[in-house]
Amino acid sequence: MAKKINIQDVARLANVSTGTVSRVMNNKPDVNPETRERILRIVAEQGYVPSVTATGLAVGHNHLISVLVPALTWPLIPEMMLKIAEIVEDSPYEIVLYSISSSNHLSDCGKVIDRILATRLTAGLLAIFPGQSAQHLTQLQRQGFPVVLIDDQNPPVEGIPWIGADNHGGSYKATHYLIALGHRRIAYIQGPMKYKVSRDRYQGYKDALQDAGVPLDPALVQEGDFMPTGGLHCAREFLARPKAERPTAIFAASDLMAYGVMSAAEEFNLSIPKDLSLIGFDDNPSSSHMRPALTTVQQPCTAMGQQAIELLLQLIKQSRMDHHQAYEIEKQILLEDTPRIQFPTSLVLRDTCKKLPKRVAHVTPIIAKT
Template sequence: MAEKLTIRDIARLAGVSKATVSRVLNQKPDVDPATRERILRVMEEQGFVPNIAASGLAGGRSRLLGALIPSLTWPLIPELMRGVGEVVGATPYELILYSINDVNHEKDRSDIISRIVRTRLVSGLLAVFPGPSAKYLAALHSRSFPVLLIDDQGIPPENTPWISVDNRVGAYEATRHLIRLGHRRIAHIQGPLKYQVSHDRYRGYCDALEEAGIPLDPALVLEGDFMPQTGRACANAFFDLPPERRPTAIFAGSDYMAYGAIAAAEQRGLRVPDDVAVVGFDDNPSSAHMEPPLTTVRQPFYEMGRRAAEMLLAFVEASRMMHHPSQNGQFAGVTPSTAVFDPPVRVKMPTSLIIRASCGASRHLHSSPEQGGGDRSR
């Protein structure tokens, strides 16, 4: 019976109007406290679970936001979603996660996205690493249904809001740090070249070499796939070079590839950082606990999540105000404006170089020694 109860039933049992029950469900302040308590008690006694999607649509706009993520197991997801959740949690909105746990991340998931949109369940959508689906999401983005891409690895569509990090600057600072430690033969393990981030990190690497007057050696640049196996394979290829051409340092385009490079060095009997320094990119949670702890470029996933949620809420509230101009949709952390749609927002957040033991900085930077796991931002 509880599943069949409607707002009308709750109103009848509480002796109030349907509109009053609706105001309680939507957390409106203009309800007498005693009446609110009575309505909530009736709901609890009857086991009533409101259909928040339906109640939102009845008012013209849903109070739900969607987040499309590749997999909950990705190391960046927990911190990113913690930032999103903290911002959304301070508002009247709720968050729904759509996890596409697909081994083949290259697949276009437009079919799933289309089903999400057709339900009219959410008022806006965050998409983390959408991959091939980015173009479809860009086509969906509009004033009535805002879409925001987070850290897409390709070139973001021109008409869609997008937030990422400055990969080129982060890679430049990592390489420059190795140069300042005295390294001249610095290898680079790239991410897959089909991704824009891989090109950006390679350009940052080249920028630092050029600035220091170090010629680029093509033999010291190999392509990986962001995962440990290719980091190991590329590092082994570097170690197979003649002694005079081997790198004394490796800058990997991801922490996972850096893990593989360290494993390859250990297998060869090489010590990190004594024989070869290693630097990664991402600052995964496990990187501080590697042996030795990994020097890396931190992506501010938590801050990205907060910023992305604030941006999407601003878009959604601007859309709500256009449809219902009499409503005051402002709340903490969000300033809606109809101008947020033109031109589309592009945000590049700064990275931080996190110096740990794997680069050997403690032996070189006597003015500021770094203990394993310590942080130093740029």
Template sequence: MARKHTIGDIAKLAGVSKATVSRVLNNKPDVDPATRARILQIMQEVGFVPSITASGLAGGRNRLLGVLIPSFNWFYVADIMRGVSETIGHTPYELLVYSINDMARDNDKGDILDHIFSTKLPAGLLAILPGRSAQYVERLHIHGFPVVMIDDAAHHTAMPWINVDNVQGARQAVKHLIALGHRRIGHILGKKDYLCTLERYQGYCQELEASGIAVDQTLVSQGDFEYLGGVEPARQLLSLPVEQRPTAIFAANDLTAYAVIDVANSFGLRVPEDIALVGFDDIASSLLVRPALTTVKQPFAEIGKHGVELLLSLLDDSAQPSFIFPSAETSRQPLQQVEAHSVQIVLSTRLVVRSSCGAKPLHHHMKDSFP
């Protein structure tokens, strides 16, 4: 097998430094045109294939970006990664993917992230939903390693952070159900101690109260964002006496909404004829379930895109931001400056109306529930 040529080999053949070869590889303008042409000609003659890590190191800058994911099995990680990869495709960077499952031991999580920092292999890290690994990601940030977090488990005010407007999204869902005439609207919460769970519950309460409807805690049940975790809370709500049972349910996510559909069927209830239903996420299967699910759409690809753009801006010394204004895709609420070179970006959501919310409330429910 022929030996693979290195940047050092090309530099010797061209009679230049490795840094000059690196500048040619990275399309830097400060290279003499004749020298550039000679280097490119030599590369072509020897069939040189550049190493992304070597070219970065020779030029004093790494061209790898690390992406930390919980698992590709998480139902929307692939959609976020699509936005990440499409954005990276327009840059000289490449991706290095790390996966840490929340089931892994804490020592293992710390060791992996310490390895990322100590080797300096990636120039920066985009942490997608790190969950309980977030404390270790924050440690990287404290030590000066460029990190952007996409996280809905907690509010990390001390570091660059991207999320969606969960409160407004929940209000959109509940407002739509109220507009259909519902007053007894149930809510199945997401996983305990997650920021998005709290924010979606807050939006649920705020929209009810804005419409003069008191929050009834008997209509609120605890789930965990999983299908199986949504079965029991759905049973609790749908087994209430008919005069107390909700006429509509806002589920904290789409998987929980799927559980509501199946439990309703087991109770002899129909969605949407007997129970109107709205989810949150708009994962791909929500268009395919029957009835098709009305849900709050998260801009997953946009989340990935903004995450990469923010991380790249942190790596660009000439354009490190301390504040980013919302784009047309983001929430209209102003973003708060947290600290130097640290921003929070909140993206807006959108209600996607399908078949599952079409039920009309029973008249005696309406009578009992009007303020």
């Protein structure tokens, strides 16, 4: 079997440096046309296939962007990743994906991050819904390593660029809308309270009740897990109560949990929205196709993913400038004026909510999107 040719072989045959070969393979403009043609001819003749690892080490550049996500079954992760991958495809980088499930210990999260850096090929890190693992990223940022967070931070991380959605405002709008329809017994199914997004959404629910003069009933609050089984379990507990104690509406902190509520309502022979109004959160692609179509809070995941990866690519580019210049830029951007971009959420009205009879809705509904 013939020996596999490497970048050093191509450089020797073309009588140029490995850096020049790398620039040609990455379609950089600063190469003499005759030299470029000679290198490409040798590459074709020798059947050279560039190695991401070898090229990165040869020119001192890393060509991978690490993306850290929770379980891939989480809602909105696929939608967000499609946009991120689309943008990276037009850059000189490739994505390597790491998944950390919520059951992993913090020490495991730290080990995953250590493995990402140990490859020496990672140019930057995008962490999506990092939760408690975000605390491991602070040291990376202090060392000048490009890091961007999308949404959840627990505990909040200072100095790292952040892209998120207005979880509090979206939850407030949803609860306010149900109150405007005449509902007072509004049950709430939380997401796991270890996540900041869950706490923000719960606070929006509480604030809307308080502003409308509706007392908070702790018996109408259950903690779920963002998944259909969690919504099903919590809804069963609510709906098994005597009719006078049942909620007239349920607000689930994720669309997947709202799907579980739909299943529970069917088990109890209750019709949505005739017997029970329902609102979700996220606006998953499936929500408009449910029967009935789910009223929900939409967060712009595509726009969030685009903003985050474009910001990370910008930080990576800046980190590769002259050392002194890069230091000054990083100090200015990451420490003095760290980007914190919050996208608005909107209420999408569909078919799962109904105005209560014999009640006068005295609150004007807040509707951002129909």
